[in-house]
Amino acid sequence: MWCKNCHHETVKDKCELCGRATDQEIPLEIFWCDECKVPIVKYANSIDQDVCPTCGGQTSYLCADMRPVFPEERLLFEIMQGKPLAYIDKSVWASANRYYIDGKPTTITSSLYNKLSPDIIREQLAQFAPENNYTAFQAIIAQFVMANEERLHAIINEAHEFIKATAHGYPRENVVISFSGGKDSTVTADLTIRALSDPSLVHIFGNTTLEFPMTLEYARRYHQDNPKAIFKTAENTEQDFYKVCDDIGPPSRVLRWCCSMFKTGPITRTLNKLYGDESILTFYGIRKCESLARSKYNRVEDSADAVKIQKQKVASPIFLWKDIDIWLYILSEGIDFNDAYRLGYDRVGCWCCPNNNTRAQFLSSIYMPEQFKKWRGFLVNFAKRIGKPDAEEYIDSGAWKARQGGNGVKAAQDIKIHFTNCTAEDNAKIYRLNKPVDDSFIELFIPFGYISHELGRKLINETNILDIKTNVPILSIQPFTQDGYEYAVKVKTMNVAKHDDLQRMVGYQIKKYNACRKCLKCESLCRHRAISIINGVYHISSERCKRCKMCVTAKYLEGGCLMEKCLKTKGESI
DSSP, rough: OOTTTEEESSSHHHSTTTTTTTTTOEEEEEETTTTEEEEEETTOOOTTTTTTTOOOBBBEEEOOEEOOOOOHHHHHHHHHHHTTTTTSSEEEEETTTTTTTTTTTEEOOHHHHHHSSSHHHHHHHHHHHHOSSHHHHHHHHHHHHTTTTHHHHHHHHHHHHHHHHHHTTTOOGGGGEEEEHOOOOOOOHHHHHHHHHHHTTTEEEEOSSOOOOHEEEEEHHHHOOOTTTTEEOOOOOOOOOHHHHHOOOOOSOOOOOOHHIIIIIHHHHHHHHHHHHEEEEEEEOOOGGGGHHHSSOOOOEEETTOOSSSSSEETTTTTTTTTTHHHHHHHHOOOOOOOOHHHTOOSSSBBOOOOOOHHHHHHHHHHHHHHHHHHHHHHHHHHHHOOOOOHHHHHHHGGGGOOOOOTOOOOGGGGGGOEESSSSTTTEEEEEEESSSHHHHHHGGGGEEEESSSSGGGGGEEEEOOOTTTTTTTEEEEEEETTTOOOOEEEEOOSSSSSHHHHHHHHHHHHHHOOOOOOHHHHOOTTTEEEEETTTTEEOOOTOOOOGGGGOTTTSSGGGGGHHHHHOTTTOOO
């Protein structure tokens, strides 16, 4: 959307700054000037779209978005073409799988990456690197910045106004920058610091333990270059990625359990330690054009349905920026950035992410050979273990990235709710457990009401759960002995109108007890900080729990547990 009144881009029907109705978002297009040899950002159907603002010459449409190709990546591209250093004086840019040499496209197919030897390419990169330089690149970038000066000023001014308006009313110490070490979070951090004139803002760096080495080095540099910033690192030191993969299978595009366990969960913990129950505003480097999922976000979000980490409002100053806008800002302002982009990576999340494309995998095989071989070897062994007839083809083709559920994985048994109906009592079920009933098991029922050991029959070790409004027992929990079950518990529902609904939510908690892998999803979900993993054990605080039942409602967590989605097997009712 576009506000004609204050020249402000937004995703709302009304402008956040002036409140007036907005027009539909105006798409951007990239044009090329043959005289200046640089791309120019224009609004679609603008009056001057065919005119270069620098030389006045005629321009032609090129593509919807693009990024600069740094000399390191250019050399790699030249070697792949069998032409080392052939384009050292050319203006080289990229868009998806196309490279543009002085405005002329060359397509790189995925099949080419599979044909080339990473070892040979690594040798040639080392051979020609001493002759590679930035001389022509720097001159081209200076021309690019000059040609897009108007666009640069417009996006900076809009972002600054958005940041100041969104942060209004928040104490500075409650304004947080989400810092990933990627280009988008780098730009967001710089914009926010400048807009608020405050270099001491809190930065949260989520170290997933799967970061590129260059990302960790850049995070160290950034912290060193911004000594006034409060820089906190969030990291899950209790879990080992490979061990979890061995247990429940590697993450896929559909089953990205790793995000909760190694990113969102640790960040939630860090924010809870810093802010407790205080509300905060977090500036994210999320952009609409990155994915279909992100295109559905709002620029400012604070609803429980949309925000992964509760007790915060999230805002995206660069939500409508394109890749070329990001690089225009970085290169014009002389901002330090992650060196992985110089090598050709277009995203720098986890280096082994299933969302990485073929080119990113190819780059990792060149620049991270040991890590790449270890990960591929693990994936091949996993494929064999789950019965794939051609394990290497399954991995190398990328088919593993579409894996869904726990077929072939032993841990899939833990999410299956096994029970029998009690023949002696109505509305009672006997559930199979994979370990004995203990205090942490009883705590799982705190979301339903108050725990009462006193009202339970001591002879059978019964515990009652009392309704929070009436203090009437609604659940009876009793350790039980059942043929065929090594461990079991009998749960009876009482004094409720819908026994099946309550038993369904009880089933969610049974599943958590059996299947919990300490993924930290529940910690992030609970906006009252009632759920925590302490010494590897799942706990719910009766004092903090508000009995909102978000943690046992499928709307917020499929099947009541993230492991349901990760381990569910085809053709079976769970």
